[in-house]
Amino acid sequence: MKNLVGLTLLIFLTSAGYGQKFFTKNGKINFDATSSSSPERIEGVNRSATCVMDAKSGAIQFAVLMKGFEFERALMEEHFNENYVESNKYPKSEFKGKVKDADEIDLSKDGTYKVKVKGDITIHGETKEVETEGKLVVQNGKINADAEFSVKLSDFKISIPGLVADKVSKTAKIAVSCSLEPLKNQ
Amino acid sequence: MKKLFRRIIISVMVLLPSFQLMAQDPDLLKLIEGDEKPEKIRIKYAFKSPRVINSHSMEFLNPGTMDFRILHRFGQINQGYKNFFGLDQASMRMGFDFGILHNLMAGIGRSTYKKELDGFIKYAPIRQSTGPWSSPVTLALVAGMTMDGTDWSDPERQNFFTSRLAYYFQAIIGRKFSESFTLQVAPTMVHKNLAVLEKDPNNIYALGIGGRIKLSKRIAFTWDYSHVFIGMPDSGYYHPLSVGFDIETGGHVFQLHFSNSTGMNERAFITETTANWGKGDIRFGFNLSRVFQIKKKKSGEPKW
Numbered sequence: 050m051k052n053l054v055g056l057t058l059l060i061f062l063t064s065a066g067y068g069q070k071f072f073t074k075n076g077k078i079n080f081d082a083t084s085s086s087s088p089e090r091i092e093g094v095n096r097s098a099t100c101v102m103d104a105k106s107g108a109i110q111f112a113v114l115m116k117g118f119e120f121e122r123a124l125m126e127e128h129f130n131e132n133y134v135e136s137n138k139y140p141k142s143e144f145k146g147k148v149k150d151a152d153e154i155d156l157s158k159d160g161t162y163k164v165k166v167k168g169d170i171t172i173h174g175e176t177k178e179v180e181t182e183g184k185l186v187v188q189n190g191k192i193n194a195d196a197e198f199s200v201k202l203s204d205f206k207i208s209i210p211g212l213v214a215d216k217v218s219k220t221a222k223i224a225v226s227c228s229l230e231p232l233k234n235q
Numbered sequence: 236m237k238k239l240f241r242r243i244i245i246s247v248m249v250l251l252p253s254f255q256l257m258a259q260d261p262d263l264l265k266l267i268e269g270d271e272k273p274e275k276i277r278i279k280y281a282f283k284s285p286r287v288i289n290s291h292s293m294e295f296l297n298p299g300t301m302d303f304r305i306l307h308r309f310g311q312i313n314q315g316y317k318n319f320f321g322l323d324q325a326s327m328r329m330g331f332d333f334g335i336l337h338n339l340m341a342g343i344g345r346s347t348y349k350k351e352l353d354g355f356i357k358y359a360p361i362r363q364s365t366g367p368w369s370s371p372v373t374l375a376l377v378a379g380m381t382m383d384g385t386d387w388s389d390p391e392r393q394n395f396f397t398s399r400l401a402y403y404f405q406a407i408i409g410r411k412f413s414e415s416f417t418l419q420v421a422p423t424m425v426h427k428n429l430a431v432l433e434k435d436p437n438n439i440y441a442l443g444i445g446g447r448i449k450l451s452k453r454i455a456f457t458w459d460y461s462h463v464f465i466g467m468p469d470s471g472y473y474h475p476l477s478v479g480f481d482i483e484t485g486g487h488v489f490q491l492h493f494s495n496s497t498g499m500n501e502r503a504f505i506t507e508t509t510a511n512w513g514k515g516d517i518r519f520g521f522n523l524s525r526v527f528q529i530k531k532k533k534s535g536e537p538k539w
Contacts (some may be wrong), residue, residue: 101264127279
């Protein structure tokens with residue numbers, strides 16, 4: 050019987066080490082396509098992005114509903130959904146990638162880690178490879194993940210009509226900020 | 236027996252973690268899917284504007300916005316070059332509409348035709364949505380009032396201020412069937428406090444049918460017809476029909492159209508359309524709509 054207890058403990062310990070995963074359902078994604086000559090800010094924010102990260106393998110994935118982007122001006126939000134990202138046709142944007150050299154960092158220890166993330170981003174039904182630098186801050190068993198990168202809107206077949214070209218930039222800055230918590234009952 | 240039992244437990248314990256290992260789906264997001272409750276989400280953008288052409292549409296202004304509308308109706312095209320196909324004459328209405336809640340708006344306007352002032356309030360108890368407790372259609376109710384600003388036709392007799400007033404009540408039942416097709420019907424009643432002739436009725440009943448077919452992301456084909464069932468004078472008056480295009484250019488929505496009506500409020504276009512499409516008495520007209528954000532949008536506005 051003693052053996053059994055020992056074995057159970059051992060199994061639990063090892064399984065805890067198996068690809069501990071972290072997640073969030075309210076990650077923040079900022080989108081900014083303000084052109085340098087624009088009198089108004091063309092920016093939106095989404096506070097309900099989902100993200101799951103596998104600390105062991107470094108795999109990281111994001112999903113965000115395009116309709117969840119909020120703009121200061123209602124008309125901008127309407128145009129974003131109706132004319133640019135066509136959120137009825139393409140409701141979701143995704144990122145599937147990997148933290149480079151994930152095995153070199155130990156995310157079970159508190160600290161700040163600069164990482165490179167590479168993967169495929171899908172917006173407006175178009176997929177492109179992106180690579181960006183990010184920051185992982187581990188504290189009390191949680192991970193704060195931040196990254197900033199730019200995408201060319203034409204890469205995703207989002208066209209900017211000439212009439213608004215002085216307001217809407219051809220590239221959009223995307224800032225991601227997530228506070229990831231350990232995923233239980235995996 | 237005890238031994239066998241123990242063996243089973245041990246083998247299960249050993250096997251469990253390996254199952255876990257196998258379950259490492261490459262799609263990590265699936266791990267956190269599925270436990271959300273389906274949400275009720277409003278169907279938005281059934282029309283580009285809260286008006287089809289003349290009539291109110293099932294769409295509402297966003298809360299905190301003001302729609303400044305300038306409407307023009309020109310003369311009849313069949314007047315030819317002498318009147319530059321009607322463009323020499325213009326009748327206009329200027330309006331200010333305000334979005335108060337996602338399902339409540341109000342507005343005022345002033346038309347050159349009969350120097351008429353009009354105001355309305357529009358409320359939707361039911362809006363088209365998806366998810367639990369959703370509705371396949373939007374039901375919107377409009378109540379409006381118009382005030383004739385011209386001189387009394389007969390100053391000799393005793394005239395009352397109330398004779399200048401008319402009211403209209405409308406129920407709009409509409410559905411955005413798809414991204415490109417929206418249709419609505421609108422039973423309408425117009426009450427005039429003073430009818431021109433003794434035999435003319437004070438109450439006029441009509442059914443409006445309006446719709447939109449989206450041709451591209453920024454251009455749509457629209458039509459707006461009202462069939463007057465009860466209260467149409469015997470001769471000289473026709474059912475108003477307008478067809479046109481909505482063109483959206485960033486900040487503005489242009490509604491360019493052809494119509495047989497001059498009036499730009501419900502009383503005027505439903506009860507006083509005197510031109511006949513059949514004879515080619517068509518006018519060109521446009522509505523220009525510019526939406527201003529007058530109150531900053533609150534973040535975290537409920538989806539419902």
